[in-house]
Amino acid sequence: MALFLREIRLGIRAGGGALVGVLFFLAVVAVIPFGVGPDLNLLARIGPAILWIGALLASLLGLDRLFQADRDDGSLDLMIIASHRQMLVLTVFTKCAAHWVISALPLVVATPLLGLFMNVEPLGIAAACLTLLVGTPAITFIGAAGAALAVTLPRGGLLVSVIILPLVIPVLIFGVAATRGAVADPDPFLPPFLILAALSMFFAVIGPVAAAAALKHSSD
Amino acid sequence: MQLIAESLAAERSGELVFSDISFSLDKGDGLIITGPNGAGKSTLLRVIAGLLPSLGGSLEFESGDSWTGLADACHYLGHKNAMKDALSVRENLTFWQAFYGPPHMTIDDALNYVGLQSTADLPFGYLSTGQRRRISIAKLLINYRPVWLLDEPTAGLDADSEQVVSHLLREHLDDGDIAIVATHLPLGLEGLKELKLELHP
Numbered sequence: 001m002a003l004f005l006r007e008i009r010l011g012i013r014a015g016g017g018a019l020v021g022v023l024f025f026l027a028v029v030a031v032i033p034f035g036v037g038p039d040l041n042l043l044a045r046i047g048p049a050i051l052w053i054g055a056l057l058a059s060l061l062g063l064d065r066l067f068q069a070d071r072d073d074g075s076l077d078l079m080i081i082a083s084h085r086q087m088l089v090l091t092v093f094t095k096c097a098a099h100w101v102i103s104a105l106p107l108v109v110a111t112p113l114l115g116l117f118m119n120v121e122p123l124g125i126a127a128a129c130l131t132l133l134v135g136t137p138a139i140t141f142i143g144a145a146g147a148a149l150a151v152t153l154p155r156g157g158l159l160v161s162v163i164i165l166p167l168v169i170p171v172l173i174f175g176v177a178a179t180r181g182a183v184a185d186p187d188p189f190l191p192p193f194l195i196l197a198a199l200s201m202f203f204a205v206i207g208p209v210a211a212a213a214a215l216k217h218s219s220d
Numbered sequence: 221m222q223l224i225a226e227s228l229a230a231e232r233s234g235e236l237v238f239s240d241i242s243f244s245l246d247k248g249d250g251l252i253i254t255g256p257n258g259a260g261k262s263t264l265l266r267v268i269a270g271l272l273p274s275l276g277g278s279l280e281f282e283s284g285d286s287w288t289g290l291a292d293a294c295h296y297l298g299h300k301n302a303m304k305d306a307l308s309v310r311e312n313l314t315f316w317q318a319f320y321g322p323p324h325m326t327i328d329d330a331l332n333y334v335g336l337q338s339t340a341d342l343p344f345g346y347l348s349t350g351q352r353r354r355i356s357i358a359k360l361l362i363n364y365r366p367v368w369l370l371d372e373p374t375a376g377l378d379a380d381s382e383q384v385v386s387h388l389l390r391e392h393l394d395d396g397d398i399a400i401v402a403t404h405l406p407l408g409l410e411g412l413k414e415l416k417l418e419l420h421p
Binding site: 001002003005006009010013072073074075077078079080081082083084085086 | 269270271288289291292294296298299300301302303304305306307311314315316318319320321
């Protein structure tokens, strides 16, 4: 709990970079209508997918710093040493939860505004928010494993993205499928949405375990 | 309480750093590790703390109390201070105190001890190198651990603060606890064991 509060504080203080993701999300989605042109039907059709891709890329941005900041100032060593008392898996889980709150939750909040840009109907915007809310934890937890693997590399940012991208593709597929299912009539909403929720819960367990194992062997 | 190391060895990226290191520490014993740069002082401390695997040998720790192992019973003070620049000194220390479990000393008392109570509400990043080091020494006090592993604790400190550290170590050892200190400055402490590391050919 103390760790959670510390991470949130760090995120919102100067240099925390919590807002960078939202700005990036805003930039990506805002330029699409200019690039595609004022075809409202087309925008409405690709809207959910663009929202999801933007959110996915934005949440990849800050991931490489998840453990590297702690490694740089020596905190990570102490967390690994303390792992008998405070299980490292729980420490990682807490860090992920805090990271999700400061970097992914703002994306969900910004989605309604950006949905308007894309001429997505209100029901679709609600569905996009809901799927992002349920789906982005999976991205964070997968990302934690990637970030832990690349923690010793000085410029591991891009590498983290490349490592985890194949794993987050299913999240993207089911997230977009569920969002589209809410607006396009023949497509179902509930099955892909439930799979998305299952993915999040699955990776909430697997991700921290994998990340903790990687961190334990990272120290040199 | 007892800490016994027998013929420890370690390597870094395939090269042997040291081998055949043995020592045994009882209640109230302190060990000073000296040696030239690159002789493996920090590596030895990291092996003892369990951050690096040892290549051979054994490390045994017996505590009379409820400590489950050496990693559980030690404070490790590395080169880096493990503090966040963006947070205030008090926020940093409050976090570590909560993270480490039952508190031993209040944060104000610990800061008083190192003479930095006036900095409590400043961001850690504003402090000078020596002040940062003193804050991380205060971190040793806020939770109780019987074993201290200190890597160059006096790096960047002025003479007065060095005195404070020596005094602190003396008190820690007099309480019947154990300390292992890597340093190349004389700490002005008597009755400590010394382990000299040589550069490996």
